[in-house]
Amino acid sequence: xxxxxxxxxxxxxxxxxxxxxxxxxxxxxxxxxxxxxxxxxxxxxxxxxxxxxxxxxxxxxxxxxxxxxxxxxxxxxxxxxxxxxxxxxxxxxxxxxxxxxxxxxxx
Amino acid sequence: xxxxxxxxxxxxxxxxxxxxxxxxxxxxxxxxxxxxxxxxxxxxxxxxxxxxxxxxxxxxxxxxxxxxxxxxxxxxxxxxxxxxxxxxxxxxxxxxxxxxxxxxxxxxxxxxxxxxxxxxx
Numbered sequence: 001x002x003x004x005x006x007x008x009x010x011x012x013x014x015x016x017x018x019x020x021x022x023x024x025x026x027x028x029x030x031x032x033x034x035x036x037x038x039x040x041x042x043x044x045x046x047x048x049x050x051x052x053x054x055x056x057x058x059x060x061x062x063x064x065x066x067x068x069x070x071x072x073x074x075x076x077x078x079x080x081x082x083x084x085x086x087x088x089x090x091x092x093x094x095x096x097x098x099x100x101x102x103x104x105x106x107x
Numbered sequence: 108x109x110x111x112x113x114x115x116x117x118x119x120x121x122x123x124x125x126x127x128x129x130x131x132x133x134x135x136x137x138x139x140x141x142x143x144x145x146x147x148x149x150x151x152x153x154x155x156x157x158x159x160x161x162x163x164x165x166x167x168x169x170x171x172x173x174x175x176x177x178x179x180x181x182x183x184x185x186x187x188x189x190x191x192x193x194x195x196x197x198x199x200x201x202x203x204x205x206x207x208x209x210x211x212x213x214x215x216x217x218x219x220x221x222x223x224x225x226x227x228x
Contacts, residue, residue, distance in 0.1 A: 032212045034215070041220065042220060043220045043221070044203070044205075044215075044218045046214055046218075049213075049214040087153070089154070089214070089215070091212045094156075094167060094169075095170065097155075098155070098156070100153040
């Protein structure tokens, strides 16, 4: 199975900050990497697919980059609604696997 | 717009069978374009993909659950179901259903809110 490792596991930041979250795959997954935002009690929301493609309706302050084994999700200017847990997921091969998540908290 | 809603018993006894349903509204589960997937998240842990099913009944599962897992589609009710036998406390999780395109390597683009299942006597 492909292991996905996210860092940091938690991050405290302020509204307006630029933040970068990292995801590493245990083997190359090309650009088959997706990012999700999850708030408690809500449905997870797809933000980025294919490493860098913005899902329809997602604000442009979210961006993704990377290929192979190393990927990043950047939020250019944090908004109050962005405080949530973010997960990466590889769709290169089954079993599809997720990172353990990065919890983004208000400083 | 498409919405997914999971439902289930909430509490299941050890060694019994867990049955969950995902009801799809705003679209047809019989679309040739999509697979329907189940994920789960145990308390304090990350998300785990369990398996996926096509409207025709074709399935693929995570190997660790393959011997205990069944998925089915009811096109008349626009529902997908999951059945997990011989449950233990390790199966206590929030269970989510989601959609992904049939084309290979696609993301899970729409999810339900999840339903909590506790395995306890």
